Amino acid sequence: MGSRGRGLCDDVTKSTEVSIPALSSAPFRPGVRASAVVWLRDGDWLTLSRLRIYSLTLIGFYVAIAGFVLATAHGALDLSGKPIGTDFSQTWLAGRAVLAGHPSVPFDQFHHEVPEQVLFGPTQPLDFWHYPPYFLFVAAAAALMPYLTALAAWQLGTLACYAATIRAILPGRLPLACALAFPAVYVNLGHGQNGFLTAALMGAAVVCLPRREWLAGMLFGLCAYKPQFGLAVPLALLAGWHWRAIASAAATVAAMTLASIAAFGTAPWLAFRAGMGFTRIVVLESGAAGWEKLQSVFAATRMWGAGIGAAWAVQTLGSLIVLALIVRLWRSNCDVRLKGAALLAGALLTTPYCLDYDMVLLGPAVALVVSYARTHGFAPWQKSGLVFVFLAPMLARPAAAAAFLPLGLASIACMFSLVVWAGRQGGGPKA
Secondary structure, three states, X not given: OOHHHOOHHHHHHHHOOOOOOOOOOOOOOOOOOOOHXXXXXXXXXXXXXHHHHHHHHHHHHHHHHHHHHHHOOEOOEOOOOOEOOOOHHHHHHHHHHHHOOOOOHHHOHHHHHHHHHHHHOOOOOOOOOOOOHHHHHHHHHHHOOOHHXXXXXXXXXXXXXXXXXXXXXXXXXXXXHHHHHOHHHHHHHHHOOOHHHHHHHHHHHHHHOOOOHHHHHHHHHHHHHOHHHOOHHHHHHHHOOOHHHHHHHHHHHHHHHHHHHHHXXXXXXHHHHHHHHHHHHHHHHOOOOOXXXXXXXXXXXXXXXXXXXXXXXXXXXXXXXXXXXXHHHHHEOOOHHHHHHHHXXXXXXXXXXXXXXXXXXXXXXXXXXXXXXHHXXXXXXXXXXXXXXXXXXXXXXXXXXXHOOOHHHHHHHHHHHHHHHHHHHHOOEOO
C-alpha cells in the first residue's frame, strides 16, 4: 500500500501514540471492583498480559487440534472418514469438473455427489455448491494441485491476507495474535472455507476507501463471489458519496462476469440461476445446512419453530432496520473506522444465509473498533461486549444445537450495536 493510500492506516498508526491505552495495564483486584456490574462495565480485568496469555493459549490449542487431525488422518480423510477441510472438497471437485471441460456440473447438486463419493468414499453425504461462476477460477486453480496441497495453499494464503488486513488496521504483534486467536479462525480452518478471503477483501476495502476509492471499489467488487453479503455495500457507498468506489465496484463485477462467460460460457450462469431455488428451499428454508450452523435472523426464527413466511418477515424487518442505521451512520461525520465496522457487521446481519465460519468478518470489525477506542477511549461495556463477540464463534454451534440459543447472531448484533452507539456519540449529521 503506497504512501498516498494509507488513509486509515495512518490514522491507526497515529492512534498508538496517544496517552489513552487500549487496555488497562493495572491488575484486577476484587476488593476494588466488588460489583459484578461495575466489573463488566469497566472491563478493567482485561489487561494486556491476560490478553496475550489468552490469545497464545487459544492459538496453541488450534495448532494442537490441527496436529491431531493430521496425525490421525488416512490420506485426505480425517479420523471420522470425512475429507480434511470438509467444505473445501467441494471447491476442489468443482475445479476438477472445470478442468475436465464440464463447468456446469458443480451446479447440479446430485451429479456433483458422484465424483465426491468416488474420490472420498461412498459414505460421503451430499454437499452443495452455491457460488456464482466467478469462483470457478479459484476452484480450477486449486484442482491443479493434489487435494491436501491445494487445501494448505488456500488456507494459508487467505489467512495471510486476513492477517495483513488486520495489521493494516491495527499494527502490532498483540493485535495480530488476537486476530489469529479469534475462534472464527478455527471454525473457518476446520471447514476449509473462504471466510479469510471475505474478511480480507471487505476489511481492506474499508482501509483503502478514504484515499484510494478506485482500489476500494475493486475490492468490494471482488466480494461478488459471496453476493449475500453485498446488500449493504452499495447503500453505504451511496450514503457516503463514494462515487468512484461505486463505479469501480460495478466495473469490477462486470469484468468478472465477462471473464467467466469467456472462460466457461453461459451454461454455468444458467445452471447457477436454476440452482438458486434449490439453495433457498432445501438449504435455507428447510434447514439442510443445520440451524446450529446458520447465524442469521431467519435461521434463529426458524429454529424457534416459526413458519417460513414469518421467518422471512422478521429477517426483512431486521435487515431494513440495519440498512437504515448504516445509511444514517455513513451520512454522518463519525470516524471512518466506525463506518467500516458497521458495514462489516451489517453485512452479516442483512443476509439470511450467514454461517458460523462467515463470522471471520467480525475480526476486522473488532480491530476497527479497538483502533477507534485507542484514540477516543473505550465506552462503558464496550470491552466486555467485544469479549463476547470474540468468544461467540466458539460457542455458537453447540449453544444452538443443545439449547436453541443463537449466540452467534447475538454476538453479531452486539457488535453492530456497539458500533452504532459509538457512532452516535462521535459524529453528527453532515452539513
